[in-house]
Amino acid sequence: MADLRSSLRVTIARDADVVAARQRGRAVAAEVGLSRPDQALLATAISELARNVVNYAGRGEALIEAVSQVGRRGVLVTVSDNGPGIDNIEAALSDGFSTGGSLGLGLPGARRIVDEFDIESKPGEGVRVRILKWA
């Protein structure tokens, strides 16, 4: 998506890590120069993705990277796990779809509040979601 600058890895294994991941993401977003509303949006998206890791895969990680591309800067966050994966990605991305008896807003909501969103998953091989927000 963009050239790499610096990176930070956060292990996600329990609910306190969800808070840690979004706080780290927000700190990098502030350094990179995202506006305060954009910092909040990125932190919220990270929170949703990291919680999915805890809930559905048990364990994974968030890689937070400051990136730059033709003069603009941004934050790229890759949240990945080796859990059961998602059978039907299209369904998982639609509002209200949940296998966890929840609101089903995490993935579609996160997608709405970032600039770039990309998800890859094969059943049995985990999930990788990449989100990017430009300053």
Add this chain to the structure above:
Amino acid sequence: MPETPILAHSGVLIASIQSALSDSEILSLRSQLLARISHKSVRGVVIDVSALDVLDSFATRTLNELASGARLRGAQTVVVGIQPDVALSMVLLGLTLRDAETALDLDAALGLLESAAGRRDG
């Protein structure tokens, strides 16, 4: 992480969240508040979330559960101090606090509960 202090003041419970809460801490706050509502006669619950820089789907769902549980016991819930950036994220995410009232600050929240009590009694 500091516990969320809960004050009781003439039938109103006031919980002021001090810093970011994990999911289990939010659940524990919800349980503590619901337990106190069922013990004493409580007409209102005020939750100050101004220290939170994220209110995501889980936090919002838990606040809604608290508010609907409180309502079954005749108590009204007011969420106070949602930061503007947080409000924007919630709207874009599609989250609503349908079971709780909202107010800008503690005074406004207490005023809201007073006028609700007035309507009920008078």
